Amino acid sequence: MAAKMFRNSEVENHFTKLIWVSVPNPTAKNILLVVLRRLDSEAVPRKDIPFELREQVRSLLKKEKFLLVLDNVPGMSKEDYTELRMAIEKSAKGSKVLMTSTNPELVYFVKDESHINLKLLTHKESWDLLRWRLFPGGALCPALLSWNSMDN
Incomplete structure (x- = not known):
């Protein structure tokens, strides 16, 4: 959903800069380094000091x-989140x-009204979503791939 929104032409026209960051170890320093490189590919960090x-x-x-x-953030300390916010x-x-x-647990760092907690899809909902993506426009899904055949 985030990727689809990110690639939307209205979103692209609304912002002057779009920055997508996927950092497996999301410390403020790592995220800021990626953001710096996306903003200016030739930028060199002045110092290896978080404040700088x-x-x-x-x-x-x-x-x-x-x-x-900030995509698929596995976790972040409150200190790193605060540094990033600053x-x-x-x-x-x-x-x-x-x-x-x-x-x-990341929702504890953000304002209560600014987060959306989505439930995980059930196996059937996940399967329906995959089938919808594989066979758009109502194309028939082969019987071998139907949800009922998954029970066997």
């Missing part, structure tokens, strides 16, 4: 109306950050 990196990213972000997607706060008006995760 944060300020460098902040100075680039305040010039942009951006959408930052880098992106006071950016251009209308900038947004979207974080996706299967870790329910």
Whole structure:
């Protein structure tokens, strides 16, 4: 859902910069390094100090109306989340950050009204979604791949 929204032409036209970040070890430093490289591919971190990196990213972000997607974040410490927030706060008006995760504990770091808790799909719902993606427009799904045949 996040990827589909990210590639939407209206979203692309609304923001001056789209940044997609997938970091397996999501520390503030790692995320900020990726964001810095996406904002300026030739940028060199001034120092390996989180404060310096944060300020460098902040100075680039305040010039942009951006959408930052932090995809599939497995977990993050409250300190790293706070460091990241400090880098992106006071950016251009209308900038947004979207974080996706299967870790329910991350919601404790964000405002209560700004998170959406989606339930996991059942096996049947997952199968229906896969079938819908494989056979769009109502094309017939082979009987061998029907949900009923999965029980056998």
